[in-house]
Amino acid sequence: MKKVLKIFLWTGIAFVAAAAVSAVALKLYFTQERLKSLVSEYSARYLSREVSFGSVSVGLSGFSLRELRVSERPDFSKGEFASAGEVSLRPSLRELFRRRVVIESVSASGLKLRVVELKKDVYNFSDLLEPADPGATADVKKEGEKGGSAPLSVSSLKVRDSAFSYRNAAGDLAVDMKKIDLSASDISPDGLFPVEAELVMDVNSPAFKGSLPAKLKGRVALGGFDVEKGRAEIEKGEISFSGVEVSFKGSLSNLMEPDAKLSISVKPFSLASLKGFIKEPPALALPAAEASADFKLRFTGIDIRSLSFSSGFVRGSLKGSKAWEPEMTYDLSLEVSADLPETDSAALAALLKGFKVPPGLKLPPAKFTAKASLKNGRADISGFSLSNRSFSLSGASRADFGGKELRASGSLKADLKDIAEIAAAAPAMTGPYKPSGSASAALDYSYAGKMSAKGKASLKGLGASFADHVLSGLAGDVNFTMDSASSGKLAGKLDGQDFTASFSAKNLSVHPKAEFEARLAKLVLKDLPAGQSEKKAGTEKKPEEGKPFYSDVSGRVEIGAIEHPNFNCAPVSMSMKLLNISGDMKALDGSASFSAGAGKFSELFVFAGRYPAAKVALTPLLVLRKVSKAAPALKLPDFNNISFEKIEGDYSFDKGLMRLNKSALVSSTADADSSGTVNLPSGKLDMKMNIKLRQDSGVRMTEPLGMLVTGTMDDPKVKADIKSIVKQPAVKKAVEKLTPAAEKMLKKLFK
Structure with missing residues (x-):
């Protein structure tokens, strides 16, 4: 701010000096040529610049200059530093005789000032800040100290359609003030006088790009032309940027490095309008805001003594300091509080425009x-x-x-x-x-x-x-x-039944490894509504291609009883140690075992289809059901509906291949045990089953009937074990009476 004030001060001196010299020259010589010669000599000596003007008019009421131009140092070949379309000054001659300088009016239009940073702290006006003749300056100071300055007042000052521009040395900051209109009246060195100003400031920088229209109305005191003693009272100030409208009022003391006390108001706006400050800001509607600020603005930074603010239901305060010279530093403290009101989806949708707000919210x-x-x-x-x-x-x-x-x-x-x-x-x-x-x-x-x-x-x-x-x-x-x-x-109740559990899991984001133990008094499974458990063909989302997501699970479960419309038993014990579990089961390794006490199942395929874990555990029984249908000649019981005394299973897994170490069913209808392998990814079977019919089946066997099962889960191929058939007592007696041809016939029968 100090540099800017000096710019305007020396530019004003240049204009006034040029105007004064022009007036004296006109009085003495009364020719444009002589006047221009004197102005050139003065500007070359004291300003190290060229000064030119188009014309001068002089009368008893004052004089005016048109097309005034001040060059960059040393001449116009380096560019134009400042210019004015017209400058008019109307002094009071009567007051001059009383040793008082009273200006009736000063007006200017088309004032233009161009400031360029040549390098750090060096500007195109820096030479004006050092007097060309130090001895002359010292003499002026002594004269001022001896006799004091003559009283000065200006009744009216008007500046219209003027501009100011600034460019930094790095080339990434450009500030253009345009359409500057300024008016003041009753200007004096000491008293407060009214001022009104209006301008538009365009800023182009990495941090912000935009246009800032501004207005100001208030009163200013010059402090005897000592800027540090000057003060201002702002009745009303307005500035807007990117659709945000800000108004302020307050007071300033020390116009060189202001001590400010301001009241600030911000009208409601949307964050979406701050595209110059925020990249892709959300369309968040913000309410009006009020703030009260007390701060010291220095050339090197700002000290915020207090800044309190409120906006809707939000209140807060800020204090601290920020410096930009000699380096960027800051030390700020912020406190915020909010009494958030009750709200709902409709209110949030109005506040968060552009965001999808879930319906039915009641916060x-x-x-x-x-x-x-x-x-x-x-x-x-x-x-x-x-x-x-x-x-x-x-x-x-x-x-x-x-x-x-x-x-x-x-x-x-x-x-x-x-x-x-x-x-x-x-x-x-x-x-x-x-x-x-x-x-x-x-x-x-x-x-x-x-x-x-x-x-x-x-x-x-x-x-x-x-x-x-x-x-x-x-x-x-x-x-x-x-x-x-x-x-x-962990302890609680599941469907009213006592439940305890503990678990641990690690590596959750890459390859989860979980261990658990659980106990449940009774598990009640309700039959799912039709269609809920089975998705229509083509509606199930296919997993993305690529490496499957694997997990490892080990643990033990004890359940007092299981109840389901298609399956019930008591008690149940399960343990497992499974590695590389995935949707395709191609890499599945490990082991699993279970045992289930007395119970009953019906429509076994329906039950297994609705519970994937049950499908794996009951795979041998599902195959047994398929076998009973695939080999009607064996007259096996319907294993789809059966009461049982016990079911046991002990399986091991290697790259998706399930090996049946033990798979046994004990019931009053039949006893069955299975061995062999089931390829879970492909469904291929390589199993041997031994079935011993019991009294409830209508047929009583003393020796089990053996079967070899191949094919797939969907289409099993069954071949009876002839040796096990021959071992049946009734068959054995009949076979002994038959010729060897009968044995061939049996083989063909049970192919």
């Missing part, structure tokens, strides 16, 4: 507070909180962005006092799950090229509904990181 009132500091590449949020009667969220954070890479750390705490009430804020999303209970969580996080987090969650009577099941009263602790989770004992 309750909440309170937000935050304290932060910014200092030279570091941001510290010493504390923030968001809370209402059903939840609270608090934390602290620190970010260091002054180095090559961003580094950050912080902590968060959440207390979900009433999850049901929280969920009621979004009924469309949470309604089907009916969440309830309470929970709390705390975590610490850090970022240094990669995010990491570690925390603990405590569940207190958590409840939810899912897949026709109801979880209630779940309690326990869960520890977690960005890529792992584990728990101690």
